[in-house]
Amino acid sequence: MVSTMDMHLPATSAEQAVAPPLMQARGVNVYYGQKQALRDVSLDIRRGEVLALIGPSGCGKSTFLRCLNRMNDIVEGARVEGDIRLEGQDIYAPEMDVVLLRARVGMVAQKPNPFPKSIYDNVAYGPRIHGLTSSRAELDALVERSLRDAALWDEVKDRLREPGTSLSGGQQQRLCIARAIAVSPDVLLMDEPCSAIDPIATERIEMLIEQLRQRYAIVIVTHNMQQAARISQRTAFFHLGELVELGPTHEIFTAARSEKARDYISGRFG
Amino acid sequence: MPMSAALLVLAILALAALGHWSGARFARRARAAGQRLPALPVYYGWYVALWTGLPSLLLLVLWAATQDWLVRQILLAQLPPTLAALPADRLALELTHIRNIAYGLAPAQGASPEVLAAVGEYLRLRGLARMAGWGLALSAAVGGLAFAAAQLSPRLRARHAVERLVLLVLLLCSVVAILTTVGIVLSLITESLRFFARVPAGEFFFGLTWSPQTAIRAEQVGASGAFGAVPLFAGTLLIGVVAMLTCVPLGLMAAVWMSEYAPARVRDIAKPALEILAGIPSVVYGFFAMLIVAPVVRDIGTALGLEVAAQSALAAGLVMGVMIIPNVSSLSDDVIRAVPMSLREGSLSLGATQAETITRVVLPAALPGIVAAVILAFSRALGETMIVVMAAGLAANITINPLDAVTTVTVHIAMLLVGDQEFDSAKTLSAFALGLVLFFATLTLNLIALHLARRYRERYD
Numbered sequence: 216m217v218s219t220m221d222m223h224l225p226a227t228s229a230e231q232a233v234a235p236p237l238m239q240a241r242g243v244n245v246y247y248g249q250k251q252a253l254r255d256v257s258l259d260i261r262r263g264e265v266l267a268l269i270g271p272s273g274c275g276k277s278t279f280l281r282c283l284n285r286m287n288d289i290v291e292g293a294r295v296e297g298d299i300r301l302e303g304q305d306i307y308a309p310e311m312d313v314v315l316l317r318a319r320v321g322m323v324a325q326k327p328n329p330f331p332k333s334i335y336d337n338v339a340y341g342p343r344i345h346g347l348t349s350s351r352a353e354l355d356a357l358v359e360r361s362l363r364d365a366a367l368w369d370e371v372k373d374r375l376r377e378p379g380t381s382l383s384g385g386q387q388q389r390l391c392i393a394r395a396i397a398v399s400p401d402v403l404l405m406d407e408p409c410s411a412i413d414p415i416a417t418e419r420i421e422m423l424i425e426q427l428r429q430r431y432a433i434v435i436v437t438h439n440m441q442q443a444a445r446i447s448q449r450t451a452f453f454h455l456g457e458l459v460e461l462g463p464t465h466e467i468f469t470a471a472r473s474e475k476a477r478d479y480i481s482g483r484f485g
Numbered sequence: 486m487p488m489s490a491a492l493l494v495l496a497i498l499a500l501a502a503l504g505h506w507s508g509a510r511f512a513r514r515a516r517a518a519g520q521r522l523p524a525l526p527v528y529y530g531w532y533v534a535l536w537t538g539l540p541s542l543l544l545l546v547l548w549a550a551t552q553d554w555l556v557r558q559i560l561l562a563q564l565p566p567t568l569a570a571l572p573a574d575r576l577a578l579e580l581t582h583i584r585n586i587a588y589g590l591a592p593a594q595g596a597s598p599e600v601l602a603a604v605g606e607y608l609r610l611r612g613l614a615r616m617a618g619w620g621l622a623l624s625a626a627v628g629g630l631a632f633a634a635a636q637l638s639p640r641l642r643a644r645h646a647v648e649r650l651v652l653l654v655l656l657l658c659s660v661v662a663i664l665t666t667v668g669i670v671l672s673l674i675t676e677s678l679r680f681f682a683r684v685p686a687g688e689f690f691f692g693l694t695w696s697p698q699t700a701i702r703a704e705q706v707g708a709s710g711a712f713g714a715v716p717l718f719a720g721t722l723l724i725g726v727v728a729m730l731t732c733v734p735l736g737l738m739a740a741v742w743m744s745e746y747a748p749a750r751v752r753d754i755a756k757p758a759l760e761i762l763a764g765i766p767s768v769v770y771g772f773f774a775m776l777i778v779a780p781v782v783r784d785i786g787t788a789l790g791l792e793v794a795a796q797s798a799l800a801a802g803l804v805m806g807v808m809i810i811p812n813v814s815s816l817s818d819d820v821i822r823a824v825p826m827s828l829r830e831g832s833l834s835l836g837a838t839q840a841e842t843i844t845r846v847v848l849p850a851a852l853p854g855i856v857a858a859v860i861l862a863f864s865r866a867l868g869e870t871m872i873v874v875m876a877a878g879l880a881a882n883i884t885i886n887p888l889d890a891v892t893t894v895t896v897h898i899a900m901l902l903v904g905d906q907e908f909d910s911a912k913t914l915s916a917f918a919l920g921l922v923l924f925f926a927t928l929t930l931n932l933i934a935l936h937l938a939r940r941y942r943e944r945y946d
Contacts, residue, residue, distance in 0.1 A: 284834055286830060286833065286834060289829075289830070289833065291748075291749065314836045314837070314838055315836065316836075317833065317834055317835065317836040318835070318836030321834065321835065322830075322834035324827055324830060324831060324834075326827055328825070328827035328828055328830070328831040329831075330828060330831065330832070330846050330849075330850070331828075331849065331850045332849070340832070340835060340837075340845070340846075341835040341836065341837075344835070344836070344837050344838075344841050344845070345836060391831065394831075394835065395834075395835065398835060398836060404834075
């Protein structure tokens with residue numbers, strides 16, 4: 216099977232620039248009750264690249280991330296304005312099915328949150344609810360492929376029936392990544408995926424993200440500047456609910472235009 | 486007489502208040518004189534007050550509990566030989582008679598001179614005992630006051646002493662609670678053993694006929710005395726199952742709605758409203774069951790061509806189920822809400838609907854807690870008495886048809902002990918055996934629920 220994803224593998228940066236972005240956000244405002252959490256944010260999310268969202272706590276980067284798969288819907292009192300499109304389709308349009316949206320825009324949480332089920336059932340959860348497979352063998356294969364893609368298969372292949380919560384923190388986070396990619400999303404959102412795990416596990420996940428970039432558009436929120444510099448191609452700097460600066464990662468980290476971004480990156484505040 | 490006892494207690498309290506005042510005054514004066522005390526003045530006050538009040542009040546309670554027994558022992562020792570030679574049960578009867586005359590409950594005419602003499606002696610002894618008790622309590626109060634006052638010095642660490650005394654009081658209170666429980670269980674066990682000495686355990690646990698009328702006189706008919714408790718167990722279970730079939734779906738779905746769907750403001754009203762159900766006295770549920778639900782169940786059954794007993798297990802079980810809805814819903818709501826939000830978000834972000842999230846992630850995660858809630862509710866249903874006394878009837882049938890009349894363990898305990906009873910007949914004692922069985926059933930259920938709830942808490946705290 217030669218999928219569209221494979222066609223993107225050898226894409227050059229020139230091609231990417233020409234191809235329409237996978238997701239487009241224009242003029243996004245978010246309010247939690249009276250408080251405005253995000254002001255007029257516009258940015259694109261492209262295939263084949265990792266976009267890092269950085270900025271001090273409370274700057275709105277997680278809020279923006281949660282707009283992209285409409286997880287803000289379940290926050291009482293949250294209101295989203297503006298235009299966010301996935302392949303040209305307005306994801307906040309009334310006819311948009313949020314269930315289908317979330318199947319295409321997957322998410323990995325800050326703290327590993329495996330379901331209190333077996334490792335196998337954790338990964339099979341999404342495929343089952345979306346009816347992605349028609350036989351047990353197919354499901355087995357999908358679970359194995361997802362676990363392999365999340366670089367977890369070799370560690371768990373003999374204990375698929377054990378509860379997902381019995382894994383270590385780093386393994387749990389990779390399990391959550393396997394669970395997310397099992398439904399073949401187009402975009403993977405990661406909200407500080409390494410903040411709750413140790414440095415060695417973090418390194419494994421960073422390597423994993425580098426591989427996953429080939430097939431998924433990845434948006435990652437991180438507080439770790441080195442991590443953003445290592446794994447992302449573009450970086451967006453948020454401050455007080457505004458997108459202050461957006462550009463290629465190496466530019467942001469070496470020659471940010473705004474003083475705020477330079478101060479933050481050099482560790483002078485945050 | 487209760488009047489003067491109240492006066493005595495007031496006197497002790499007044500002494501304690503005096504002690505408090507003098508202790509605090511001592512400390513304030515010492516402070517004013519420029520001395521550094523190791524505690525605030527109020528602790529010196531409490532130090533004296535506690536030493537004054539506590540021992541004397543404890544002594545008073547102890548004395549009140551034992552003086553009757555003491556008087557009786559002394560009286561027994563002094564009885565004339567004609568009375569003392571009587572067999573034990575006659576003697577007990579005579580003693581009761583003497584007491585009744587002394588309290589004016591029985592006429593003194595016609596009593597033998599020995600008895601009348603004993604009455605006089607009894608009254609004298611009782612008066613003496615009371616005086617002695619009061620004297621003891623009062624002197625303990627005065628003694629305590631004097632002792633504590635003598636201890637007062639700028640070096641006395643009054644706060645430590647008061648804290649130790651308060652700790653002792655707390656300890657005493659918990660000991661009383663525990664001892665009471667142990668005492669109840671022990672009396673249940675000993676009385677049950679007496680019952681099983683008369684009726685074989687095999688008959689009780691496996692016999693199929695319950696008819697506890699025993700013959701008091703040998704020639705009495707229709708009083709065979711069959712103590713097979715299986716019909717009672719079966720009836721209890723049947724009504725319990727009907728109650729659970731009512732309350733588990735209703736309570737659980739209410740809990741799911743409250744915790745997952747209801748907006749916070751609605752929930753804040755709906756949950757207390759549901760909990761009001763738990764505040765209705767069970768006797769109210771009882772006549773509701775008897776006067777409204779039972780006839781309705783019967784009418785519906787008759788309309789459908791079914792034969793329904795006037796006091797059906799269905800009616801009693803339905804009402805009992807409604808009564809324990811809050812037990813299920815409130816606890817389940819708590820455990821469902823304790824499931825971490827991150828699990829819900831994990832499921833929703835995979836494209837699961839809210840319903841899928843609830844049925845496949847939230848409820849399985851909350852299951853141990855929900856099971857614990859259901860078990861607690863079941864244990865409550867087994868022990869519930871009033872509704873079944875009023876609505877379930879007395880017929881000890883073995884059936885699984887909820888339209889029949891059945892009876893329960895609790896109904897029969899109530900029936901066995903109502904009215905005049907010989908205390909050591911097998912009939913009366915059977916109530917203890919039934920109570921013991923019920924106790925162990927609910928205890929086991931509660932322990933299981935506790936264990937499940939703890940495991941659940943460990944998982945998410």
